[in-house]
Amino acid sequence: MKSPKLGLFAIIFTSVLVTTACSNQSGGEAKGSTAGETVAVEHELGTTEIPETIEKVVTLELGITETVTALGVNPTGVADDDKTERIAKSTYDKIEGYTSVGTRAQPNLEVIRSLNPDLIIADPSRHEAIYDELSDIAPTIAVEDDTADYNDVIASTETIGKALHKESESEDLIENNSEKATELKENITVGDQTVLQAGYNEGNTFEVPTNSYFLPDFMEEKLGIHYALENAEETSEEMTIEQLLQINPDILILTVSEDEGSSLSKLKEDPLFSKLKAVEADQVYEVPHNDWSRRRSIPAANEVMEAMPEIFHEQTS
Amino acid sequence: MTPRQLPRLLVLTVTSVIVLLFCFYLSLRIGAFRFSTSEILHYIVTKDQTEKSLIFHDVRLPRALMTMIIGANLAVSGALMQAVTRNPLASPSVLGLNAGASLIVVFTTVMLPGVTGFALAGSGFVGGLLAAALIFFMSVVFKGGDQAVKIALVGIAIQALLSSGTQAILLFNEESTQQILVWLAGTVAGTTWDDIEVMLPFTFIGLIASFLAARRVSVLALGDETSVGLGVSIFTTRILLIAIVIMLAGASVSVVGPIGFVGLIVPHIARYLVGNDYRIVLPYCLLIGAILLTVADISSRFVSFPSETPVGILTALIGTPYFIYLARSYKRRKV
Structure with missing residues (x-):
């Protein structure tokens, strides 16, 4: 180190740069919802009007990603912690080619915005603080997953079904799981x-x-x-x-x-x-x-x- | 020490030792399995292969001993740090030991998940050592000002920098670091005899060295000019004391995780009780540190009994209000 003062400056300067780069981009202009019919869906953080046709979905929890995929909609953006192995193989095989939106704890709002989604599905315990920012990008619903028990997951699956306009599929998914469980219960x-x-x-x-x-x-x-x-x-x-x-x-x-x-x-x-x-x-x-x-x-x-x-x-x- | 103080010191010492023994007894007794006093006395002298005997010898005893060792180490190193920096609010964490160890342990867990156990603790020790070396080096290199103040200031800055690194790794590797979160809070649960074996040499050498250096510590606490006047080399004393702190606190952190506030609070209690002569303050720090951490560990067992709550959370709970009280009282004294 030639000059200690210069060294200290360098440290402070770098820290400031890093802090600025890491801070969240918030605000920005609101994206008007596309014209047409909407359906009101009740969820953990309120009620959201969701457009009738949904093509692009962003999912911010692993369990949510699996449920959405199982309902026949392949999410465009997925919070995968930048580690594809976190996503179960059965789901990954179907959604390969998705865009990673970063970590579940701190999803990248810019990337989510650039995907121009029709619907964002978040987790209340993780994303309550950024719910407004997410809603600003696209209609957002929040369903329990991070700290969910079995009944929470059932409720989340039903809410996701409603939001994706795939209520009969979600009922089937739950029904099928119940049947499997009953069958297993008899065999163990x-x-x-x-x-x-x-x-x-x-x-x-x-x-x-x-x-x-x-x-x-x-x-x-x-x-x-x-x-x-x-x-x-x-x-x-x-x-x-x-x-x-x-x-x-x-x-x-x-x-x-x-x-x-x-x-x-x-x-x-x-x-x-x-x-x-x-x-x-x-x-x-x-x-x-x-x-x-x-x-x-x-x-x-x-x-x-x-x-x-x-x-x-x-x-x- | 004047002869007049002797009876008082004697009473204090006997009381502290009795309290410590009682805490040790409670630590052995309280837990998921019930042990009666006669059982404790029985198992302390005999060991067999029954479930209770094994629990006593392999779970309770090492944990109770480890808690006392860590409490003593942190308290003594806290007293040394407060003398080195001549700052009553300093603690071993000012030397970056906690932050350095945490960063390296979290980093290793994420990048080299195969590294566990003592290799991981060793990496934590190296992390603490590097951070302390960096802080001391920077405090020497930066020109101007009082070195005691510089160590404290540089220490706080580097500590914050290292902590932000740890936070970043935790944030981006949430699931991979779950296993390490308990260690990061500071816990003595799950202590094994192997852990104790690792801690003992550091503890013995560190504590004995600190008692031998106690006179120099007292002189150093008087200020740089006075120290020089009394023939104590400030620079070598500082290096020596910092080396002792690294031994005591660095080893503690790498085995049980960063347990805060013991090193900050206990020296104040000790000085309040016995004055400013470090030849007496340091042994008292040992006793009171062991008592305080054992009490904290026993209390932590009741938070969600019979499950575990990291003791580091308890010490923070006790320590934070005390820290605020200390900071406020020093401010008032200056005004």
Whole structure:
């Protein structure tokens, strides 16, 4: 560094540049809604008038993207966190070629505007603060996904169906899922066994979804499974092996991230982990974290159900 | 220390040790499984392969010990930082240890997800070390002004810069960083004996070195001119003390995550109780730091009992009002 003062200047200057570049572009002129008939759709953040023909849709949550695609509309713009692997393969194959609008936490409003969408579907817990900016670009509805339980996802699917004018398709989607669940329920024999889902964290703790979380809630409501952790307010709890032992579920489902090695191989050496009933009965199953935790949609539930017979099989003892 | 103070000090020391032991006992006792006092006494001397014995020895005991170690380390390094910067509102985080460790740990988690456990903690330590080195270097290079003030100011600036880097990575890699969020809040849950083994050498060397340097610390706190007058080399003392802080706080952060406010508050409590002689202040910081963090950890277990809440959230909850009180009282004193 030749001159310390110059160095400091450079740092400040760069920071200012970066800050300016990163700040949100807000405002701009409102886009008049296209003439023609509109349909009023009620959603989490109010009621929005939506044009009768919708061609271009922007989706800002992963579960929403899946639902929209499953209803036969391929979204033009998708918040995919700039990581295509976040989108489930079944959905990705259909929508390949979409435009990424950035992260779900901070979607790029300029890119969304440039896509000239007819409808934006957002998540209230994530996008409430930018709802006005989004509405300024195109009619926007908000449906629960980020912190949704099973019934929230059903409600979201119905609202999306209404907004896309595909109400019968969304009813079919829900109906079909229900039928699948009923069929699966007859084929699994878990009886009174308790089930718990958990992700093993860096730092030797467990992230345990509660029965207010999408998949555990689905298992409880539609498959009659006894999920071992109840909490009406929080969707997940942080635990050590001690609390896990106290709950001591009969079946333990360990979710593992795609970029991590097996949790079981790390946990095998822990003498306390092997005290778990599920471990003693050989009823610990490793499943992909993405499918079992991040994806919250009807198509996700359908796909996860395919893996369930193996997990909830009859216990031969 | 005058002979007149001795009885008072004796009472204070005995009280602190009793309180610490009681906190240790509570920390061992409270949790999802119930332990009676007789069980605690039984398990502390015997170990078998039963569930309760294993929980006691592999979950409760390492956690209780780790909490005391971390509390002591952070408090002592906080006192050293306040002397080095001659700023009563300084703490180890001013040296960028928390921010540096956080940035590197979050960065490593995103870019090299295979790196976990001690490799990850090691990278955190290196991050803290680099940040501290950078801050100290810049405070030396910038001309003019008082070095104590420069360390504090440069520290705050660099810390903010590093934190914004961490925030940016978190923002753009939301799901990949979920696993690290608990560490980022600062937690002692899930402590293993391996963690303790890593912490012990840093703790022993750091604490002993700080007690040996205590006289220099007291002199340094008097001001640069006085220090020189009393034959203490300011520059080498500062470097020495900063090295100790990196050892104590840097190692702590990389193992349990950035736990704030302990290093800020405890030195004030210690000085309030025993005066300004760092030969006495530092051992008291050790005791009170261990007590404070253990109390915070026990309280954190009740937030959503029996589940865990990161202890760093609790210390922030206790620390923030105290910080405001301190800042206000210093302002008043100057006016």
